[in-house]
Amino acid sequence: MRFTNTLRVALRALRRNTMRSMLTALGMIIGVAAVITMVSIGNGAKAQVEAQVASLGQNLITVMPGSSSSGGSRGGWGSSTSLTPEDADAILADVKDIDGLSPEIRDRNQILANGLNWNTNVNGVGPDYGYVRNWPMASGSMFTDQDVKSLAKVCVIGKTVADQVFPNEDPVGQTLRIRNLPFRILGVMTPKGFSIFGSDEDDVVLIPYTSHMKRVSRRTNISMIRIQADLPENIASVKLAVEDLLTQRRRGREPDFAVRTQEELATAATATAKTMTGLLAGIAGVSLIVGGIGIMNIMLVSVTERTREIGIRLAIGAHGRDVLTQFLIEAILLSSLGGLIGVGIGIGGSQLLSAYNGWPVVVPTMWIVISVVGSAFVGIISGFYPAYKAAQLDPIDALRYE
Amino acid sequence: MPPVVQIKDIHKIYESGEVPVHAVRGVSLDIQRGEFIALMGASGSGKSTLMNMLGCLDRQTKGSYLLDGIDIDKLDRNELADLRNQKLGFVFQGFNLLARTTALENVELPMLYGRHRKASADEIRERAMHCLEIVGLANRADHMPNQLSGGQQQRVAIARGLVNQPQVLLADEPTGNLDSKTSIEVMGVFQKLNDQGITIVMVTHELDVARYCKRNLILRDGVVVRDAPVEDRSIAAAEMQRIQAAETAAKLTANPAA
Ligand SMILES: Nc1ncnc2c1ncn2[C@@H]1O[C@H](COP(=O)(O)OP(=O)(O)OP(=O)(O)O)[C@@H](O)[C@H]1O
Ligand SMILES: [Mg+2]
Numbered sequence: 001m002r003f004t005n006t007l008r009v010a011l012r013a014l015r016r017n018t019m020r021s022m023l024t025a026l027g028m029i030i031g032v033a034a035v036i037t038m039v040s041i042g043n044g045a046k047a048q049v050e051a052q053v054a055s056l057g058q059n060l061i062t063v064m065p066g067s068s069s070s071g072g073s074r075g076g077w078g079s080s081t082s083l084t085p086e087d088a089d090a091i092l093a094d095v096k097d098i099d100g101l102s103p104e105i106r107d108r109n110q111i112l113a114n115g116l117n118w119n120t121n122v123n124g125v126g127p128d129y130g131y132v133r134n135w136p137m138a139s140g141s142m143f144t145d146q147d148v149k150s151l152a153k154v155c156v157i158g159k160t161v162a163d164q165v166f167p168n169e170d171p172v173g174q175t176l177r178i179r180n181l182p183f184r185i186l187g188v189m190t191p192k193g194f195s196i197f198g199s200d201e202d203d204v205v206l207i208p209y210t211s212h213m214k215r216v217s218r219r220t221n222i223s224m225i226r227i228q229a230d231l232p233e234n235i236a237s238v239k240l241a242v243e244d245l246l247t248q249r250r251r252g253r254e255p256d257f258a259v260r261t262q263e264e265l266a267t268a269a270t271a272t273a274k275t276m277t278g279l280l281a282g283i284a285g286v287s288l289i290v291g292g293i294g295i296m297n298i299m300l301v302s303v304t305e306r307t308r309e310i311g312i313r314l315a316i317g318a319h320g321r322d323v324l325t326q327f328l329i330e331a332i333l334l335s336s337l338g339g340l341i342g343v344g345i346g347i348g349g350s351q352l353l354s355a356y357n358g359w360p361v362v363v364p365t366m367w368i369v370i371s372v373v374g375s376a377f378v379g380i381i382s383g384f385y386p387a388y389k390a391a392q393l394d395p396i397d398a399l400r401y402e
Numbered sequence: 403m404p405p406v407v408q409i410k411d412i413h414k415i416y417e418s419g420e421v422p423v424h425a426v427r428g429v430s431l432d433i434q435r436g437e438f439i440a441l442m443g444a445s446g447s448g449k450s451t452l453m454n455m456l457g458c459l460d461r462q463t464k465g466s467y468l469l470d471g472i473d474i475d476k477l478d479r480n481e482l483a484d485l486r487n488q489k490l491g492f493v494f495q496g497f498n499l500l501a502r503t504t505a506l507e508n509v510e511l512p513m514l515y516g517r518h519r520k521a522s523a524d525e526i527r528e529r530a531m532h533c534l535e536i537v538g539l540a541n542r543a544d545h546m547p548n549q550l551s552g553g554q555q556q557r558v559a560i561a562r563g564l565v566n567q568p569q570v571l572l573a574d575e576p577t578g579n580l581d582s583k584t585s586i587e588v589m590g591v592f593q594k595l596n597d598q599g600i601t602i603v604m605v606t607h608e609l610d611v612a613r614y615c616k617r618n619l620i621l622r623d624g625v626v627v628r629d630a631p632v633e634d635r636s637i638a639a640a641e642m643q644r645i646q647a648a649e650t651a652a653k654l655t656a657n658p659a660a
Contacts, residue, residue, distance in 0.1 A: 005514045008523075016502040312498050315459055316562075317487025317515040319480045396459050399494065 006322060010329040017302075021334060024298040027291030028338025028378070029345060032371045035284035036346025039367045041353065042277025044360035049273050053266040055192060057133045059099070059232055061239050062265075063087070063225040063246070066256035082256045085209065087246060088126075088225045095241040097234040098227055102126035102133075103209045106223040107216065111205060113165045113176035120161055121204045122178055124212025124222075130156075130189065132228045140172040140187025148208040151215065155183040158202035159191040176205070179216055183207060235261050281367075288378060291338070296382035299331050303390045310390050311398025324391035331383020332376055339375025343368050404471060406569050406601055407433035407456065412465030414451050414624075425451040427624035428465070433570070433603065438596045440612035440632075441605045443621035449605045450574055452621065456603060457490055457572045458482050470569050487516030491563030493573035493604075497555040499547040505558045506530050506543040512566045533561040537591050553584035560591055564600070571595065573604040577611050583645060589614040590638030614638055 014021045065083040088103040105124035110117055129135075130142050143154045155176065162171050175182045183205075192201040213219055229238040243259050250256070303310070310323055347368075350361040414426040425448045433439060441449050454460040455467065458474055467474045470489055477485060486492075491512075499508045509530040513521060521529075534540045537557040547555055556576060563571050573592075577585035585608070593614060596602050604615070612618050613636045620628040 009514055012503065012507060016500075308498065309500055312494070312500065313511070313515070314483065315457075315486065315492055315494075316512040317483050317566075319483050319515070321480075322515060396454055399459075399498065 003325070006325045007329060009322075010326050010333060013306075013326065014330055014333060020298065020302075024295055025334050025338030025341070027294030028288075028335045028375050029291075029342040031284065031288035031291035032339045032342025032375055033345040033349060034287045035281060035371055036343055036363065036367060037349045037353070038280035038284040039277060040346070040350035040361040040363045041359060042273065042280045043362040043364050044350075044354070045276060046270050046273035047362045048360045049269050050266060052193075052195065053262060053269050055134070056262060056265070057135075057226065057228060058262075059229040059235055060132065060262040061227040061229060061235060061242065062260050062262075063091075063227065063242060064258045064260070065221065065223075066258055082250075083222050083225065084220065085213070085222055087249065087257075088222070090245060090249060091225065091227065091242055094245055095227075095238060097230050097238055099230040100128040100132040100228040102129040102226050103222045104129070104224045104226060105209050105212045105217060105219065107212070109178050109205075109216065111161070111165070111176050111178050112180075113171075113174065114169070116165050118161065118164045120164075122212070122216060123204060123206055124209030124216070125206050126209060128228075129206060129226070132226045135192055136190050137187045138190040139170070140185070143186055143208055148210050151211045152208060153181055153183045153211060153215070154186050155205050155207045156187040156189060157185055157206070158189050158204040160200055160202040161205055162188045178205070178207070181215055235263070288374065291375075292335070292378035292382040295331055295335055295379065296386065299327065299383055299386035300389070302330075303327065303386045306390075307393065307398045307401040310393050311395050311401065314393065314395035315399060320391035323393075324387045327387030327390050328380065328383045331387065332379035335379030335382070336372060336376040339372045342375070343371055346371075403435060405432040405434050406470055407431065407603075408466075408468040409456075410466045412455060412462040412467060414448070414455060414460070415463045425624055426455070426462075429621075429624070429626055431619070431626070433601060435569075435601055436596070436599050437601050437603075438592070438616040439603045440615035440618045441603065441621065442607070442609075442612055442618060445607075447621040448624040449621055451624075453572055453574050453603070453605055456570075457492060458486050484516050487512060487566060489569045491566065491568035491571040493556070493559045493563045493571065493576045495575040495578050497547070497552075497559045497579070499555055499558055499562075501548070502546055504544050504546060505534060505539060505550065505561075508547070508558055509533055509561045509565055511562060516566070530561070530565055533565045534558070536564065536595070537561045551584070552580050553587050556580065556584075556588050557591060560588070560595075564595065568600070570601045570603060573602065575605050575607065577606060577608065582610075585611055586614075586638050586641050586645070589636075590642060593638050610636070 063083065085103050088101060092098065092101050102125050107122050107124075108119065109122040110119050111122065127142055127144050127148060130137065137156065138159070140156065142156055143152065146152075147154050157171060157176070165171070165176065166174065171185045171188055174185050176185060177183070189202070195201050207216070209222065227238065227242065229235045239259050239261055246257050247255055313323060347363050350363055353359050354361040409429060409431040411428045411430050412426060413424070413428055416423040416425055429452060441452065443449050451460070455462050458469065461475070469485065472485065474482070500511070506527070510526050513526045513529060531540060531543060534543055537560050539554060539557050539561065542550060542554060547558070550558065560576075563573070577588055580588060589611060592602055592604070606612050613632055613634070615632055616635065617631050618628070619626055
């Protein structure tokens, strides 16, 4: 009951100065709205990166060649030429819990078709590539094991290549030339968009890796092996098994390969987005502090301005504690109300940004809670000193105050 | 019945300035229930100082003060606040109403503190309304102070002073800001309350205001120099009628000339 009364008193006091209450809360509103918007943008960016990582495929494990050293200078990851299709075959034969696997050779080439030419990625892959990368065909079909065995001159193409080279017709069944060799187009893949690294995933021609090695690039090594584990919980064991097998196959030579899981990739890729989110939240946090100082300032002014009111209250029987609680509640109400409105504006603002700029935004529930609790906390902190000052006033001095 | 107020040889010395000011120098005073006292004296004679001590807003430097048998000196800040809340009603000079707060809410204020805080919002409202009725302002309950005349504001302040059914109603210059007719109106409210048995102590500068009281005390340099019952007491109701009659007469005589 005591608290209810104090609450009533505080509410009345706020209502008496609606305009000032609003302006005071404005600091909080802006601060919290900024926090919510900034974090939403940061989270949106993170979610986008995560989606891109997920688009690599599911339960994915990649094997990359290790570093090579020649004459004392060491190349980076992938510089070694030791990863071979036999490694891929061995993995497929020996490692359990694998759902799909595809070797991959990356290369760039000029292609020619339909009287047009285009420089694009010409990659050699296995028939499981589309499955491993979770990348279905839009039309036509993927080449088969038979095509790989027979070094067939067949290919499937990405959406970008299709648009560039066959702007007005169906590419399936047509022929395109790589290094003057004709490749029959078996299918067109669904659009995949941009990779984490910003390159156009759809700007690609996929041919059997065997054809690539023997007919196009004449390489004996491959650029990577993509493996799909059957279940998420098997990723770790598959990774270990692959490492063991490849080490064994190297017969005591220094391991020259790197096995990465998708999760490791994701962690690396989202690190930047996380840093950005932190930075944005930090900036917004500063505006929250400014909002808090605003409240403290107004509360201090208000204590001085309302000295007579405090005097009357004390004279007619309020305890110091009653006055303290009243001013504290006022500050908390102001700040958490500001916080709530700020959350609303923040959510609205992020939605607007996403609607008009096309930015991906994800409004984080946790931050909504943090903002509201945080703003109430700011209210306590910034309200305490003014409230304490008010409670310490002497009733006679306060009544006499002009 | 013992006196509500028993003061023995109290002194107040203000130490705050460069030289200590001996504002009250040994006042002894008994106030019985139902008394109606006017405290008079020149400016600086110590009236407000004495009232502040009577109102338990300030402590005496020396001497003893029993309010309703309770020794003030033994109470701490919060106990004093509770005592003020329960036993005393205040009517401050210059009304001291909360601005932008309705008359009713102003009157409710003392009930939000002290033992009455256990009451429900409805009870509080009802009691406040009743007190506004006593001072004749029930129809202005929703008005803000700035929508009320000086006399009406002072009556709201009196209602606020009454709402906790105090033993003593203390008023420091309640008519200080009012014209003479409004002063009589306020004194009428006081007389009515006093007739109902409420003890009233008020400070005033005006002799004719003091004549509405029952007992006059005159202070000079912090000592009581005169303490006498009022003879030939003015009655506000009668006075009001007389003034009204005079006004009507003035209009009657003025009218044909106009
Ligand atoms: N807080 C204070 N500190 C120091 N001196 C004070 C204080 N309050 C009052 N005094 C002094 O005490 C004396 C009595 O003051 P008090 O206010 O009681 O006079 P008063 O009779 O009420 O005068 P008035 O009729 O003008 O209101 C004065 O000389 C005044 O200057
Ligand atoms: Mg005075």
